[in-house]
Amino acid sequence: MKKVLFTHMVSILLVTLFVAGLLLAIPRNLSKTTSAGDAQLNNYLQLKFLNINNPFQLALLQDVLDAAEPEGVQAHNSLITRLKNYETRQLEMMSRGAITRQELTWNRFFSLLLMFFRFLAIYLAVLFITYYAVETLAVYRFISTQADRPAFGHQMLNIWGRWLGHDPSLKKISLVGSFITLLFKTAVKALAYLVLFAPAYVIAYSVKSDFETSSDLFMILLAVFSNGLLLTYSNKFYTFLRNEARKGYVETARVKNLDARWEIDVEQGISHKRILHPLKDFQGHILQHIFINARFQYVNSIKEQASFLITGLMIIEMALNIHKHLSYELLQQILYRNYSIVLVILILIFYLVKFTEIGVDMLRFKWMKKIGM
Amino acid sequence: MKRKLGTALNNLYKKKDQWWLLTGSIIFLLLWVWDRLFLNAPALRFLQIGFLNTLIISTLVILISLILAWVIIQKMFFFRGRNWAWAELLLTFFLNLIRSIPQIVGVLLGYVLITILLQLSILTASWQTLLLMAAIIALFVFLELVDLMQERITFYQSLDFYNAMKVCGISSFRIINFNILWKNSRGHILNKLIALFGVSIFLQCSVDFIISVGLSTKVSALNLPVTLGSLLAKIDSKQDILAIGYSFSHPARLSRLFLQHLQGISVAFSIVFLLIMIYKISNGYAERHRL
Incomplete structure (x- = not known):
């Protein structure tokens, strides 16, 4: 852990020094180029x-x-x-x-810092909510797969196959009923996919007339439910669960008589309460071992998830022009070519990414200790 | 005949990647037919160009990413083979530095560079702009591919077969490139490239949208190639998107969405459905090949 921490610290130090150097260099270079460029044009402008x-x-x-x-x-x-x-x-x-040429003053710096802390608060809230949601959705999907519940599409194709089968004992009316129910469920699922995969600005613009889209609460909801974040990472967690379930120790655990019923709220099964609990614990069920190992493998993906989340939050703030937010400020300062302020915002975001990485690495080492690696 | 068709569909449904490629293409074809019937000709032309440009840029992104990742991996294992720890450390540091910049920020700064180059008339042909846009996006997404290749190579190097092949006199270059990457990791790499295609579409549309609404609008509207993102940022499209929310509170106007607000709806649907399709194809491929 010390080695990893050392690498992160060196990286933070080097980048800070590099940015500090740029901060000292930029204002002078900028004024030179501006005046040189303007001087050439001035002859014609006059x-x-x-x-x-x-x-x-x-x-x-x-x-x-x-x-x-x-x-x-x-x-x-x-x-x-x-x-x-x-x-x-x-x-x-x-x-x-x-x-809007602005110098980087202490007042400006502190106002940027305030924006950063606001961004940080929203980021942490979304990170915790999405992590919980990713685990929960993946576990539900995993249980459903283990219980061999066919997908809606498959069920629809089966019904169609039975319809074409000319079996006189079949009541076609009941098949039609099942087909319509499945069609409705599929439509709801498709709608959910469209919402969950829609880029945040599409959702935000579509509800702009009905909601206050610049509130922090709306931003949190938008960040959680858009850009495909939930589905992409819950799928990743699900893949880890599925890969773990194929390993030999699962069979051994089954032989040792651990609960292995893949049904919800039945005896020897898994309860909704345990799945929905923030600190998931499936003690006594085979899922406990699969879950712990999958969670350990997923820990490195948290860095990726966090990075994608930061990108998503920045897109929301920029695309929706949310004033007095860090990313909107970044966009404006790029437009006005206030590069010193741009650099400060970039270094703050860099620190956020780095401290997230450090946090994730610490978590990984903690879990490694816990499972005796 | 009907039964055969049913069986064929059932079999195709089991191969989720192919199923989604087929159904996705059919849905896009239906959308095009609908737009051809009800969308005005100039808007349709923009939509077609935007759609094609988006796909071209994303294709270029995955090609450039593949080249970049391959070169980086060669260098990394070359340094490792020679025990040049300082060179490997330096390379890793720069890779981590790119990793630490959120993709959207990196791509946005790259687009600022493009607008400057356009203003200075250095970029003159649209293919140059497309290529540069793709290169910038690739620079911030290719690391995922590097990580995957590195993970695969490290895993195979820990197995006996690597040393056995070395003892047989086969060069590390061949073992890494042919035996590990080509023969044993092709599926993983292809799957990652499909995922990167989706990421690239997402980033590209987002940056184009942001630039069109928040940055130098005059420059972008005139000089950057039309993409789905920039089409979505047009005022007509935004009004069409606003109409979706309005239709939820006034269901009687729902039917108008698909006739009067077609431009924005088509662009938004194309972006979202492309993302879903790629996600499903990638998952289906991984599932079918047990990756």
Whole structure:
């Protein structure tokens, strides 16, 4: 554990030093390039007869320059593009109000820190909720598979096969009833999939007229139930459970008479209460051993899950333009080219990722000790 | 005949990856027919271009990821073979550094670079932009493939067969590339590539959406290739998406969704259904090959 911790710390230190160096270097470089770029354009901007908002005049200027200096066509193209972009930039600045070159002051830093803590709180809440949901969904699916319950699609195909089978003893009306019930269940499942896999901004825009989409609670719900996070990672946990169930020790445990009924709320089975409990414990059932080993294998995937979650949260804040949130601030500062503030936000996110990794590694070592590895 | 069809469908259903590829393609075909009938021609043209561009970029992403991952793995095991611990450490450090940057941030910064290159007229052809977009996304997703390859190679190196082959005089390069990666990990790699295809679509649509609503709108709208994400960010599409929520509270207007708000609905459905389809294909493939 010490070695792993040391590697993380070295990485944090090196990146911090690198970013600190950039922070010291950026403001000077930035002012130089800005003034150099503006100086080149200024000669043309000061021409009173030239209106850079008029495309015809710009085209005319390009023709005149090309005629005067036929060898510099490429440079003239670049100049005209820059003049056009200057206009674009000015328009953007006007549409967004006052512009917005900001220095990194202590006040600014503390306001960023507050935004970061807000982001952290939402992130932790979503991480715990999704981890719980991932485990729970995977266990339910695993039990269902072990009990050999066929999928809806399979059941529908079976019904169709029986319908085509021309068996006179079959009551076709009951088959139609079963088919309609299954069709309804499949439709509900498909709808759930569409919602769970929809990118957060699609869901948010579709309910924007009915809900306050910038509240923290809405963000948490959106992060949990969108972007395919729940299904992707519950499937991963389920795969670990399934792979464990194929191992020899499961058969040994069965021989040793451990409970092995894959049914819910029956004797020797598993209760809903135990599945839904945050600290899952299936003592006395074969699932306990499968679950513990699968959970241990999943622990490294928590890093991946956390990273995907951070990406998801940032997408939500950026796409929905949620003001005074860290990611929206990052987007705005990239737009205004305030690179010192961008760097501070990036390093804060980097720390979050790193501390999550450290936390997950500590958890892994703790569980390794627990199972005697 | 009917019974044969039933059996064939049943058999196909057992191969979930192929089943989803087939049903998914049929559903997209139906969507295209519906759009052809009821969506106006310019919007349909944009939708087709956006859909194709999205698929092209994602395909390029997985190709670039595969190349990047393969090169990194070669270097890593080359350093390990030579006992150049410092070089391996340096490489691992840089990989971890990329890993520590959330994918969306990395891709967003990359897109900022693209807009700057477009403004400076360095990127002139649309294929260059598509390629660069794919390369940027690949840079932030290929690590998953590196991890997988590394895990497979390390696992096989711990078995006797690796040393046995070395004793037989077969080079490490051949054992790693042919015996481990090609013969014993092809399925795993293909499955990971399918998953990366989905991740790439998700990231691409998200960044295009974010850029179109929050960043330099004029630049992106004019110069970046049309994708499903940028189409979704269009004001018409957003109004169409808003109409979904409105229809839930006013069910009488539900039918209008599929006729009057077709552009946004089609784009949103294409994104979501593509993601579901890829997820199902990847799972089906893993299940069928017991990966």
